[in-house]
Amino acid sequence: GAGVSQSPSNKVTEKGKDVELRCDPISGHTALYWYRQSLGQGLEFLIYFQGNSAPDKSGLPSDRFSAERTGGSVSTLTIQRTQQEDSAVYLCASSLLVSSSTDTQYFGPGTRLTVL
Amino acid sequence: GENVEQHPSTLSVQEGDSAVIKCTYSDSASNYFPWYKQELGKGPQLIIDIRSNVGEKKDQRIAVTLNKTAKHFSLHITETQPEDSAVYFCAARDPWGGTALIFGKGTTLSVSS
Numbered sequence: 001g002a003g004v005s006q007s008p009s010n011k012v013t014e015k016g017k018d019v020e021l022r023c024d025p026i027s028g029h030t031a032l033y034w035y036r037q038s039l040g041q042g043l044e045f046l047i048y049f050q051g052n053s054a055p056d057k058s059g060l061p062s063d064r065f066s067a068e069r070t071g072g073s074v075s076t077l078t079i080q081r082t083q084q085e086d087s088a089v090y091l092c093a094s095s096l097l098v099s100s101s102t103d104t105q106y107f108g109p110g111t112r113l114t115v116l
Numbered sequence: 117g118e119n120v121e122q123h124p125s126t127l128s129v130q131e132g133d134s135a136v137i138k139c140t141y142s143d144s145a146s147n148y149f150p151w152y153k154q155e156l157g158k159g160p161q162l163i164i165d166i167r168s169n170v171g172e173k174k175d176q177r178i179a180v181t182l183n184k185t186a187k188h189f190s191l192h193i194t195e196t197q198p199e200d201s202a203v204y205f206c207a208a209r210d211p212w213g214g215t216a217l218i219f220g221k222g223t224t225l226s227v228s229s
Contacts, residue, residue, distance in 0.1 A: 004159070031215065042122075042205060042219035043160070056216065091159055095215070103148070103215045107159035 004108035021077040025094030037089040082115045118143040118210040122220025131229045139206035140188040148209040196227045
């Protein structure tokens with residue numbers, strides 16, 4: 001079946017502009033995660049959505065970052081007033097969160113963001 | 117919160133040799149430890165995972181071991197092939213962060229034929 005999809009695959013923007021990154025999770029997956037991967041680094045947790053619960057925003061690095069998940073499916077990560085240090089690959093993952101013991105996360109291909 | 121350290125950062129082996137990647141974690145309450153493989157330009161793919169109620173798990177040429185007392189877990193790849201070349205990430209689930217995964221910084225594995 002279809003996996004997690006993300007768009008765009010690449011985004012180049014100028015410092016100070018806003019960007020929106022989109023994630024389409026696997027159909028039926030109730031949990032959705034955003035991670036950031038900087039060059040040569042591991043994945044850094046940003047935000048987590050689970051069903052209709054309030055999202056866990058504990059990983060967002062600043063108030064310029066926000067995310068929404070509409071209708072329990074598609075999610076958009078928005079970065080306002082982008083800075084050069086925001087350049088990274090932004091990865092989305094989803095899981096069928098039946099219980100904490102079945103929380104296997106499946107990743108999309110990522111969006112490579114470059115801030116000039 | 118949880119912290120995951122991964123070693124080595126790069127690993128080069130000859131085809132047919134074994135490769136071992138090691139990770140340590142800081143929070144003894146962590147209970148889930150997945151390993152992901154990331155090929156160039158792609159998102160990470162889960163290759164194997166282990167939960168804290170078992171010490172070892174094997175899937176064909178890949179195995180993972182977990183030592184809860186020492187708080188470390190390892191990935192073992194036997195009979196390596198060139199297509200095993202990729203970046204491998206270990207992760208642990210932060211017990212205080214819902215189901216967020218805390219990742220190591222990755223190991224770049226190169227298998228030469």
